[in-house]
Amino acid sequence: MTALQPAFRALADPTRRDILRLLSASDMTVGQVAGKFQMTRAAVKKHLVILEEGDLIATRRSGRETINSLNAQALRPVFDWIGYFDRFWDDRLSDLKSTLENGETPE
Amino acid sequence: MTALQPAFRALADPTRRDILRLLSASDMTVGQVAGKFQMTRAAVKKHLVILEEGDLIATRRSGRETINSLNAQALRPVFDWIGYFDRFWDDRLSDLKSTLENGETPE
DNA sequence: TTGACATAATACCATATGGTATCCCATAAA
């Protein structure tokens, strides 16, 4: 069972979504991430913990630094959950997606 | 500017996500939705208000009933926001999506 | 070894959140 809740929870805060965008460009230490925001490093750290709980980022220690990296894979279940509703906002991508999910071949 | 925040906020609660699923099957009155959960009608009503603030549902009055209906269109910006990261979890759908977004033709 | 520094951990605070209970209003039905 993919635990959707921690991921959805993590995505609910705009600062955390911004952090994910940052990390999509490059891995960053806690200090580097904190440098991008006005709030204290402690506050940013809390956000990083919540992102980690949602499995949206991974951390590794390098000496006295902690490097945060994006784990985009964990966004997949969220993407799919929302994708369930794509049948209600029909467009070409949606049609293609359904086709692929049914194992059919696009014309 | 598409206000993502109210939608992301609305999606952060599991009860609200369940409500969206329910409404994807059929429109429902407040009482009908409340009948699907253990909590009080007032609690469900609060969730419906938050979903409305996220523009994820629409309501219309019919006599003394209020009918709630899904507005899946509002999920589109959320889907797209997450879709930005699809380049990091490569699979065939992802590749196709990129191709389409670039206006190219799938092979 | 000692000092500086990147983090982590903790305590604390104000506000948001998810829930209940209660009361009120409008409308359908007797």
Add this chain to the structure above:
DNA sequence: TTTATGGGATACCATATGGTATTATGTCAA
């Protein structure tokens, strides 16, 4: 015209959330 019923509004409560300040810890460098 009552009465019951679907729904909205309000007050209240416990806990979660997003933030600060402060203290402690491990590691790099002089």
